[in-house]
Amino acid sequence: MKKYKTLLFDVDNTLLDFSAAEREALKSLFEEQKIALTSEMEQRYLEINQGLWKSFEEGKIDRDEVVNTRFSLLFKEHGKEVDGVFLEKRYRTYLDQGHQLVEGALELAASLQNEYDLYIVTNGVATTQDKRLRASGLYPLFKDIFVSETVGFQKPMKQYFDFVFAKIPNITLEKTIIIGDTLNSDIKGGYLAGIDTCWYNPEQKTNQTDIKPTYEIQNLKELYNIL
Numbered sequence: 001m002k003k004y005k006t007l008l009f010d011v012d013n014t015l016l017d018f019s020a021a022e023r024e025a026l027k028s029l030f031e032e033q034k035i036a037l038t039s040e041m042e043q044r045y046l047e048i049n050q051g052l053w054k055s056f057e058e059g060k061i062d063r064d065e066v067v068n069t070r071f072s073l074l075f076k077e078h079g080k081e082v083d084g085v086f087l088e089k090r091y092r093t094y095l096d097q098g099h100q101l102v103e104g105a106l107e108l109a110a111s112l113q114n115e116y117d118l119y120i121v122t123n124g125v126a127t128t129q130d131k132r133l134r135a136s137g138l139y140p141l142f143k144d145i146f147v148s149e150t151v152g153f154q155k156p157m158k159q160y161f162d163f164v165f166a167k168i169p170n171i172t173l174e175k176t177i178i179i180g181d182t183l184n185s186d187i188k189g190g191y192l193a194g195i196d197t198c199w200y201n202p203e204q205k206t207n208q209t210d211i212k213p214t215y216e217i218q219n220l221k222e223l224y225n226i227l
């Protein structure tokens with residue numbers, strides 16, 4: 001008897017290499033705007049963006065505030081006033097095109113889809129995630145896709161998982177596992193929702209939180225040993 005039946009996969013930096021997509025989009029945006037992108041500026045952008053998404057996960061700000069202020073905050077540090085909403089729009093057109101796969105992700109999903117029920121659980125913008133999943137070839141391998149924007153709640157909120165569980169036919173929590181790279185959203189969310197968790201940690205980051213994943217893997221292939 002198999003341990004699990006329902007597999008919930010995070011998208012960004014679990015199946016799709018979001019960091020690569022972001023780097024490319026940022027480069028394209030700066031090129032288009034004819035602004036020189038220094039490595040220092042790129043690093044600062046990543047810090048600002050990460051801080052805003054963390055506040056979002058903690059429920060302090062909404063998604064619009066995250067995406068519409070990240071560029072204005074960046075340029076403010078350089079004494080420049082920019083239209084954050086406009087730059088976000090341009091950035092998103094580039095980001096929407098980014099669908100670089102994490103190594104082994106497509107093969108993994110393809111080999112698991114017949115024996116398990118695969119679902120996508122992702123925080124993000126519905127149209128963007130949809131396009132990227134389709135372009136990468138992952139889309140048809142999943143039974144359903146749950147994007148926080150459409151759900152109205154985000155990981156790690158229990159309401160997000162309540163919504164997801166209500167939509168999955170005959171779900172058994174004991175036979176469900178979430179696989180994701182972010183302790184604060186994927187693993188914490190899974191824990192709060194009462195399911196097993198698998199932390200995908202390719203960079204072998206130290207866990208500086210009190211969140212304890214059921215499993216930890218460095219390579220997606222290791223998932224076969226758990227299932």
Ligand SMILES: [Mg+2]
Binds near residue numbers: 011012
């Ligand atoms: Mg992720």
